[in-house]
Amino acid sequence: MWKPTNQPQTPGRPAEPERPTSTPSTPAMAASEPAAVPRPLTATTTADQATIGKSLVIKGEVTGSESLYIDGRVEGSINLAGNRVTIGRNGVVAANINAREIVVLGKVRGNLTASDRVDIRSDGSLTGDVVAARISIEDGAFFKGGIDIRKGGQKVNGVEEPKPAVSAPEVVAARA
Numbered sequence: 001m002w003k004p005t006n007q008p009q010t011p012g013r014p015a016e017p018e019r020p021t022s023t024p025s026t027p028a029m030a031a032s033e034p035a036a037v038p039r040p041l042t043a044t045t046t047a048d049q050a051t052i053g054k055s056l057v058i059k060g061e062v063t064g065s066e067s068l069y070i071d072g073r074v075e076g077s078i079n080l081a082g083n084r085v086t087i088g089r090n091g092v093v094a095a096n097i098n099a100r101e102i103v104v105l106g107k108v109r110g111n112l113t114a115s116d117r118v119d120i121r122s123d124g125s126l127t128g129d130v131v132a133a134r135i136s137i138e139d140g141a142f143f144k145g146g147i148d149i150r151k152g153g154q155k156v157n158g159v160e161e162p163k164p165a166v167s168a169p170e171v172v173a174a175r176a
Contacts (some may be wrong), residue, residue: 052088062095065155080141081115089123104141111145130158 049067052058056072063079071088078085078097085099098113104124112118114132122140131148159175 033132087124096128 009021043167050064051069052072052074054071058072058074058076059096060076062074062076063070065083066080067084067086068078068080069086069088070091071092071095073092074093078095078099079095079150080099082100084101084103085097085107086103087093087102087108089105091108093106093108094110096110096113097108097110099114100114101119102117103110103119103121104112105121106123112126112132113126114129114130116132117134117136118132118136119137120126120141120143122138124138125142125145126141128138129148130148131150133150135147135149137143148165
């Protein structure tokens, strides 16, 4: 009876000792190091994320240097250039949003400018123009507006604007 109990543990153990072969204290450190690497990234995202709850209503300008999760109502403008803005399922936003990454799960009326990407999830609704390097629109999402795809790091200059301006009518013509 002890042998079957030891046998299932034995297949689980060879995978662990293969990584650290020096000492038993090293497996604990090695096990905590891989776990520690992903956790700070997740913990950093969670710790550096502010939340606007369901019952909160904000009218005005929202700026800062951390990511933002909106589950309430925001009217005005949101400028979090290097961070992520997520509009939750209960979120209602009537604002222009400027961020690195924008995820729409709720309702947004306004123009979105993202240096990286815009995601409109299946329950999301966006009425406004999008300027981003990448965009994703899931099945079931509502989107009404124009799309301007810019390469990552591309700035808005008089020289660089004509290229997207030429492609924007093509997108409109494709929808018509």
